[in-house]
Amino acid sequence: MSSLDLQVQEVLTQAARFARYPSLAGRTVLVTGGASGIGANLVAHFFAQGARVGFVDIAEAAGVALAEQLRQVAEGPGAQGLTAPQFVATDLTDIDAPRHAIALVRAQFGPISALLNNAANDTRHTIEAVTPQSWDAGIAVNLRHQFFAAQAVAPDMQLLGGGAIINFGSISWMLKNGGMPVYTTSKSAIQGLTHSLARDLGRFNIRVNTLVPGWVMTERQKSLWLDDAGRQDIARGQCLDRLLQPDDISRMALFLAADDSAMCTAQDFIVDGGWA
Numbered sequence: 001m002s003s004l005d006l007q008v009q010e011v012l013t014q015a016a017r018f019a020r021y022p023s024l025a026g027r028t029v030l031v032t033g034g035a036s037g038i039g040a041n042l043v044a045h046f047f048a049q050g051a052r053v054g055f056v057d058i059a060e061a062a063g064v065a066l067a068e069q070l071r072q073v074a075e076g077p078g079a080q081g082l083t084a085p086q087f088v089a090t091d092l093t094d095i096d097a098p099r100h101a102i103a104l105v106r107a108q109f110g111p112i113s114a115l116l117n118n119a120a121n122d123t124r125h126t127i128e129a130v131t132p133q134s135w136d137a138g139i140a141v142n143l144r145h146q147f148f149a150a151q152a153v154a155p156d157m158q159l160l161g162g163g164a165i166i167n168f169g170s171i172s173w174m175l176k177n178g179g180m181p182v183y184t185t186s187k188s189a190i191q192g193l194t195h196s197l198a199r200d201l202g203r204f205n206i207r208v209n210t211l212v213p214g215w216v217m218t219e220r221q222k223s224l225w226l227d228d229a230g231r232q233d234i235a236r237g238q239c240l241d242r243l244l245q246p247d248d249i250s251r252m253a254l255f256l257a258a259d260d261s262a263m264c265t266a267q268d269f270i271v272d273g274g275w276a
Contacts, residue, residue: 008069011044011247018251021258025050025081028109028156029257030102032056032092032149033119035063037218038168041246042116042253043085044070049254050081054105054112056090056098057119063087083109092119092145093137102152111156114164114257117146120186122172124179124225138182143189150197154206162205164257167194169212169268171276175237191268198266207265209256214272217243239274 029046033039034055040062046053047070057063064087071084086108088101106112121141125134150165157163169191173184191210198208215221215234234243252271255261270276 007041008044012048015048021049021254021260023259024257027113028052028111029114030054030105030112031116031118035059035066037220038216038246038249039118040066041250042118045250045254047082047085052083052109053085054109055085056088056101058091060089063089093140095148098145098149099152111160112153113160115149115153116253117149117167122180122183127181130182135182139186142183142186146190147193154201157206158204165208166253166256167210169210171212171214171272174276195266202265209264210268211252212268212270213249214244214275216246216249218246237275244273
């Protein structure tokens with residue numbers, strides 16, 4: 001069984017232990033970067049709540065595999081109220097591509113009620129290695145698509161009488177982390193984007209917040225960057241003595257997308273074990 005299979009199975013198994021949000025059942029939710037890591041966890045959590053989930057990612061094979069796994073669950077015994085998700089292979093740096101993907105999800109499930117702008121790439125890079133081309137590419141994959149995805153779903157939310165946009169930030173720039181200047185610049189800008197969108201869209205009852213994760217232990221992070229020094233940094237920095245998991249991020253996202261957070265907007269919700 002793959003790590004993704006185990007992750008999804010764990011989400012579905014533990015769903016009964018945590019909060020249920022009746023307002024999410026039957027709503028259309030779009031997750032960007034949903035094929036792996038935090039994104040895949042988000043897809044599984046919203047699926048378990050009975051939402052109609054569309055998700056996009058450039059990683060086509062992983063996206064197809066996740067969609068198929070959840071389709072089997074939705075069509076299996078005891079799956080009343082669960083809807084098989086829709087995956088659309090999408091390069092978010094080509095702005096026409098996410099617009100097309102959003103249209104496909106809308107055609108399948110109806111107007112989009114919640115957008116989770118999760119997709120990002122935190123590949124390390126030095127100041128000396130950055131070129132104008134790599135700068136633009138980094139901004140495109142970490143920041144630009146969040147605005148254009150929000151722009152594309154805002155009319156849906158106006159039609160519905162409200163909605164929730166959750167932009168994903170990072171504590172990396174708050175901690176003054178080095179070794180990835182384009183990424184940290186992008187992530188700091190997301191909070192400005194959130195505040196601006198919250199003001200402009202608030203009159204339509206559209207809530208916009210930033211979910212700010214700490215160092216989340218996805219398979220990518222563990223395989224590429226978590227070492228003994230990193231574990232020591234976590235132990236020193238966090239107030240809570242355990243590793244942050246994708247589930248910790250998803251449970252906050254569920255709250256922010258649900259009606260339970262009806263008066264929360266233009267805020268930064270930090271989930272980092274008390275590090276920042």
